[in-house]
Amino acid sequence: MSAVLRVLNGLAWLSGILAMLLLASATVVVTQMVIWRYFLGASTVWQTEYVIFSTTAAMMLGAPYVLALKGHVGVDLLVERAGSGMRRVFALISGLASLFFVGALAWSGLHFLFEATMKGWTTDTIWALPLWIPFWPVPFAFALMSLQLIVQIILAVFPELDSAEGAA
Amino acid sequence: EVLKASHQFPGGKGDARDEMVQMIAKEVADADVDLEIRVYPGESLYKAREQWSAVTSGQLDMTSFPLDYAAGRVPQFSVTLMPGLVRNHERAQRLNDSPFMEEINRLIEESGALVLSDAWLAGGFVSKKNCITAPDSISGQVTRAAGPAFEQMLVGAGASIASMPSSEIYTGMQTGVLDAANTSSGSMVSYRLFEQAECLTAPGENALWFMYEPVLISKKKFERLSEEQQQALMDAGQKAEDWFAEQAAGLDSKMIEEFEKAGVETVSMSLEDYEAWLAIAKETSYKTFAEEVDGGQELIDQALAVE
Amino acid sequence: MSPSMSGLAVLVTMFTLLAVGTPIAFTMGFVAVAALALSEGWFAIGGVSETFFAGLANFGMVSIPMFILMGAAVASSPAGKDLYEALDRWLYRVPGGMVMSNIGACALFAALSGSSPATCAAIGKMGIPEMTKRGYPDSLAAGSIAAGGTLGILIPPSVTMIVYGIATETSIGRLFLAGLMPGLMLTGLFMAWALFDCWRRGLGLSDVTRRYSLAERLEKLPKVLPFLIIVAMILFVLYGGVATPSEAAGTGALICLLLVAVIYRMWKAGPMVAIFRDTIREAVMIMLILGAAELFAFALSSLFITQTVADGIAGLEVNRWVLLIVINIFLLIAGFFLPPVAIILMTAPILMPILDSAGFDPYWFAVMLTINMEIGLITPPVGLNLYVINGIAPQISLRDILMGSLPFVGMMVLGMLLLAIFPQIALFLPELIMGAAQ
Ligand code: NA
Numbered sequence: 001m002s003a004v005l006r007v008l009n010g011l012a013w014l015s016g017i018l019a020m021l022l023l024a025s026a027t028v029v030v031t032q033m034v035i036w037r038y039f040l041g042a043s044t045v046w047q048t049e050y051v052i053f054s055t056t057a058a059m060m061l062g063a064p065y066v067l068a069l070k071g072h073v074g075v076d077l078l079v080e081r082a083g084s085g086m087r088r089v090f091a092l093i094s095g096l097a098s099l100f101f102v103g104a105l106a107w108s109g110l111h112f113l114f115e116a117t118m119k120g121w122t123t124d125t126i127w128a129l130p131l132w133i134p135f136w137p138v139p140f141a142f143a144l145m146s147l148q149l150i151v152q153i154i155l156a157v158f159p160e161l162d163s164a165e166g167a168a
Numbered sequence: 169e170v171l172k173a174s175h176q177f178p179g180g181k182g183d184a185r186d187e188m189v190q191m192i193a194k195e196v197a198d199a200d201v202d203l204e205i206r207v208y209p210g211e212s213l214y215k216a217r218e219q220w221s222a223v224t225s226g227q228l229d230m231t232s233f234p235l236d237y238a239a240g241r242v243p244q245f246s247v248t249l250m251p252g253l254v255r256n257h258e259r260a261q262r263l264n265d266s267p268f269m270e271e272i273n274r275l276i277e278e279s280g281a282l283v284l285s286d287a288w289l290a291g292g293f294v295s296k297k298n299c300i301t302a303p304d305s306i307s308g309q310v311t312r313a314a315g316p317a318f319e320q321m322l323v324g325a326g327a328s329i330a331s332m333p334s335s336e337i338y339t340g341m342q343t344g345v346l347d348a349a350n351t352s353s354g355s356m357v358s359y360r361l362f363e364q365a366e367c368l369t370a371p372g373e374n375a376l377w378f379m380y381e382p383v384l385i386s387k388k389k390f391e392r393l394s395e396e397q398q399q400a401l402m403d404a405g406q407k408a409e410d411w412f413a414e415q416a417a418g419l420d421s422k423m424i425e426e427f428e429k430a431g432v433e434t435v436s437m438s439l440e441d442y443e444a445w446l447a448i449a450k451e452t453s454y455k456t457f458a459e460e461v462d463g464g465q466e467l468i469d470q471a472l473a474v475e
Numbered sequence: 476m477s478p479s480m481s482g483l484a485v486l487v488t489m490f491t492l493l494a495v496g497t498p499i500a501f502t503m504g505f506v507a508v509a510a511l512a513l514s515e516g517w518f519a520i521g522g523v524s525e526t527f528f529a530g531l532a533n534f535g536m537v538s539i540p541m542f543i544l545m546g547a548a549v550a551s552s553p554a555g556k557d558l559y560e561a562l563d564r565w566l567y568r569v570p571g572g573m574v575m576s577n578i579g580a581c582a583l584f585a586a587l588s589g590s591s592p593a594t595c596a597a598i599g600k601m602g603i604p605e606m607t608k609r610g611y612p613d614s615l616a617a618g619s620i621a622a623g624g625t626l627g628i629l630i631p632p633s634v635t636m637i638v639y640g641i642a643t644e645t646s647i648g649r650l651f652l653a654g655l656m657p658g659l660m661l662t663g664l665f666m667a668w669a670l671f672d673c674w675r676r677g678l679g680l681s682d683v684t685r686r687y688s689l690a691e692r693l694e695k696l697p698k699v700l701p702f703l704i705i706v707a708m709i710l711f712v713l714y715g716g717v718a719t720p721s722e723a724a725g726t727g728a729l730i731c732l733l734l735v736a737v738i739y740r741m742w743k744a745g746p747m748v749a750i751f752r753d754t755i756r757e758a759v760m761i762m763l764i765l766g767a768a769e770l771f772a773f774a775l776s777s778l779f780i781t782q783t784v785a786d787g788i789a790g791l792e793v794n795r796w797v798l799l800i801v802i803n804i805f806l807l808i809a810g811f812f813l814p815p816v817a818i819i820l821m822t823a824p825i826l827m828p829i830l831d832s833a834g835f836d837p838y839w840f841a842v843m844l845t846i847n848m849e850i851g852l853i854t855p856p857v858g859l860n861l862y863v864i865n866g867i868a869p870q871i872s873l874r875d876i877l878m879g880s881l882p883f884v885g886m887m888v889l890g891m892l893l894l895a896i897f898p899q900i901a902l903f904l905p906e907l908i909m910g911a912a913q
C-alpha cells in the first residue's frame with residue numbers, strides 16, 4: 001500500500017514542479033505586459049488571459065503536492081485529544097467527506113473537459129484559446145487527489161497494512 | 169414550482185436588464201399559474217460568463233445574458249457585438265424581425281435555450297484624453313474594448329489594446345493605466361466611469377456599439393412546463409421586450425445625464441465618423457469573422473441588408 | 476426543506492466535519508456539493524468544476540499567489556532581518572516596539588494591496604519569525620499579523636470596497652477615501668493594544684541593558700535600502716499609472732525575485748526553488764479554501780439561505796440603532812462562514828434600501844461593513860487570515876493564533892463603536908476632498 005502511495009506522491013511532486021514553473025512564467029508575462037504597454041505603448045491582448053490561466057493552473061497542479069505534504073489546513077483540536085480508536089473513526093469520516101468533494105470535482109471536471117474538447121470550445125477573446133488547455137489541470141489534479149485520499153483512508157483505518165508490507 | 173433567474177447587473181437599482189427580469193417574474197406571478205421566479209442579481213448565483221453553460225445544460229432556468237459572452241462556444245454569436253452593425257435603436261427594432269435574428273435564434277435553440285425577450289443595448293466610448301469621434305482620435309490611447317471584434321477594429325484605428333476584466337476599468341482609468349474604454353451605457357453608469365472620464369462618446373443616431381442581451385430560458389426546463397405556464401412566460405417575455413424597446417433610448421439619455429452631472433464633456437459620432445469607422449471594421453473585424461466563422465459572411469450580409 | 480432548515484443542516488454538518496479534522500477546503504466543498512446534490516438533484520454536480528474554476532480564474536484572485544510570492548522572496552533574503560534589526564535599534568526602548576512596527580508594516584503594505592490574506596502573507600512571512608525570535612509570545616506575534624492583515628481591505632485600494640461600490644452604485648473613489656481614516660484609526664488601536672499588552676507582560680524591553688548610540692542606529696540604515704527600493708518601486712508601479720493593483724502584484728513579485736537575486740546573490744537554483752516551494756504550499760492552501768468558499772457561497776445562495784435571513788431583517792420594524800445592531804450581528808455571523816466578497820454580493824442589494832430608509836450614510840456603512848468583514852477574516856471556521864498565518868508559521872498552533880487575534884477583535888468592535896458615535900471619522904475626508912454626497 002505504501003508503495004502505491006509513493007508512486008502517487010511522486011506524481012504529486014512532478015505536478016508541484018510544473019505548478020512552480022507556471023507561476024514563475026506568469027510573473028514574467030505580467031511584467032512583460034506592463035512594460036510593453038507603459039514604455040512601448042503596444043497592445044497587450046493575450047497576456048492577461050495567460051496570467052490568469054497559468055496561475056490558476058499552478059494552484060490546481062499544486063493541490064496534490066500540498067496534499068502529499070499534508071498542507072491543507074484543518075482544525076485539529078479534537079483530533080489531538082482523541083484516542084487511537086476514535087482517531088481512526090475521525091480519519092474515516094473526514095477522509096470520506098474529502099473524497100466525496102474531490103471526487104465530485106474530478107468527475108465534473110472530466111465531464112467538462114470532454115465536452116470542451118469535443119465541441120471545440122474556446123475562450124471568448126481575440127486569443128480564442130481552446131478551453132481544454134487552461135482547464136485540464138482541474139480534472140487531473142482532483143483525480144490524482146482522489147487516489148491519494150483513497151490510499152490515505154485505507155492506511156488510516158488499517159495502519160497494519162503499512163507495517164505488514166514494510167516487514168515483508 | 170420555482171424558477172431561478174440569474175444575471176450580472178445590479179439588483180433593484182433601476183438597471184433596465186434587471187427590471188426586465190423582475191417584470192417577467194412579476195407578470196408570471198400575477199398570471200397565477202403556480203410558477204415563481206426567483207431573481208439572483210449581481211452575479212449572486214452564477215458568474216456572468218458561467219451562465220451560458222448553466223442555462224443550456226438546464227442547471228439554471230433563466231438569465232439575462234450578453235450573447236457575445238458565449239462566442240467561445242458558438243462562434244457565430246460574435247456578430248451580436250460587431251461594430252457598426254446595428255447603428256441605432258430604431259434599426260435594432262427592425263433587425264429583431266429579420267432573417268438575421270431568425271438565424272441567431274436558431275443557434276440559441278440548437279444550444280439548448282430559448283429567447284423570451286429581445287434586447288439591444290447601446291454603448292460608447294469614454295476617454296481621459298480627448299473625445300473619441302473619428303478613428304484617428306483614438307490613436308495612441310490605451311483602450312479596453314468589450315470584445316474581440318471591437319479589439320480588432322480599434323487596433324486597425326491605431327489604438328493600443330489592454331485586456332482586463334470590466335471590473336478593473338475603474339482602477340485602470342484611475343491609476344492612468346487606461347486612457348479609454350469601450351462598453352455599454354449600463355456599465356458606464358454602474359461602474360461609475362463618469363468619475364474618471366474627461367469625455368463621453370454617447371450613442372446617437374450613429375452608434376458603433378450595440379450588444380444583444382436577450383432574456384433566455386433553458387429549453388429543457390421550458391419544455392417540462394405546462395402549456396399555461398409556457399404561455400404565461402411567453403406573454404411576460406413579450407411584455408418585458410416591449411417595455412425595454414420603449415426604454416432603450418431613455419437609457420442612453422440617463423447615462424448622458426449622469427455624465428454631464430459629473431462635469432464630463434459629451435459628444436456623439438457624425439455620419440462621417442461612423443462611415444470612417446465602418447470602413448475600418450470591414451477591413452478588420454468583419455473580414456476576420458467572415459473568414460473564420462461558418463456562415464459568417466451570410467450573417468453580416470443579412471444584418472446589413474436590413475433597412 | 477425550507478431555507479432556514481437547510482441552513483441549520485449546513486451548519487451542523489460543517490461543524491461535525493471540522494471537529495473530526497477535515498481540512499477547511501474539503502469541509503466547505505463537501506457541504507456545498509452535498510447541499511446542491513440533495514436540493515437540485517445529482518446532475519447539479521456536473522456544474523461544480525466550472526463554478527470552482529470560474530471562482531479562481533480571475534485577475535483579482537490570481538493576485539493573491541503573486542503577493543505571497545513577493546512576500547516569500549523578501550522573507551527568504553536577509554532584507555527582512557536587516558529591516559527588523561534597524562527598526563529594533565530605533566524602537567528597542569518602546570514596549571512592543573517590534574509588534575508595533577509590524578502593524579505599521581501591515582498598514583503600509585495594505586496601501587499596496589487590496590487583499591487581506593495577501594497583506595498577512597507578505598508581512599507575516601518575515602515578521603512572525605522576527606517577533607518570536609525576540610521573545611514575543613507566539614499568540615501575540617500571530618495575532619498582530621492576522622489583525623494587521625485585515626487592514627488590507629480597509630486602507631485603499633480595497634477589493635471589497637470596489638465590489639461594494641459596484642453592487643450599491645456608490646462612488647468607489649469616495650469609498651476609498653472613507654476607508655482611509657478608519658484604517659489609520661484601527662492601525663492606532665491595534666498598536667495601542669500591542670503597547671498595553673507588552674507593557675503588562677514586561678515584554679519588548681529585553682535588550683534595554685544594551686543601549687544603542689546614534690552612530691549605531693544610523694549604521695544599520697543603509698542595509699534597509701534594498702527593502703525601501705522594493706517598496707518605492709512597487710508604489711511607483713501602482714500609483715505611477717504603470718499597472719493596476721492586480722498587475723502590480725505580479726510585477727512586484729518579479730521585482731522582488733530579481734532584487735533578491737542580485738543584491739543578496741541568491742541567484743542559485745537552491746534558494747529560488749525554496750522560494751517557489753514555500754509559495755506554492757501557502758498559496759495553494761489558501762486558494763483551495765477560496766475556491767471551496769466560492770462553491771459554498773454558491774450553494775447557500777442557490778438554497779436562498781443568505782437572502783432569506785437578510786429579507787427577515789428587512790421585515791423587522793425597529794428603531795434604527797437596533798436595526799443597525801441586528802444587521803451587524805447578521806454580517807458578523809455571515810462573516811464567520813463566508814468570504815467578504817460573497818457576503819457583499821448576496822446581501823448588499825437587500826440591505827441597502829433598508830439602510831437608506833433608516834437614514835444611514837452608505838459610505839459610512841461601507842466602512843462598518845468592511846470592519847465587520849475584517850472580523851470575519853480572523854474568526855473561525857472561515858477565517859482566511861488565520862489559515863494564512865497557519866500556512867506561513869506552521870509551528871504556531873491554530874489555537875494560539877486564534878487567542879492572539881481575539882483582543883484585536885475587541886479593538887475592531889471598539890473601532891465600530893467609535894464610528895457609530897463619530898461618523899465623521901469616515902465621512903470627513905471624502906466630504907473635504909469630493910464635497911458632500913448627493
Ligand atoms: Na488595501
Ligand code: NA
Nearest residue numbers: 811851854857
Ligand atoms: Na470567519
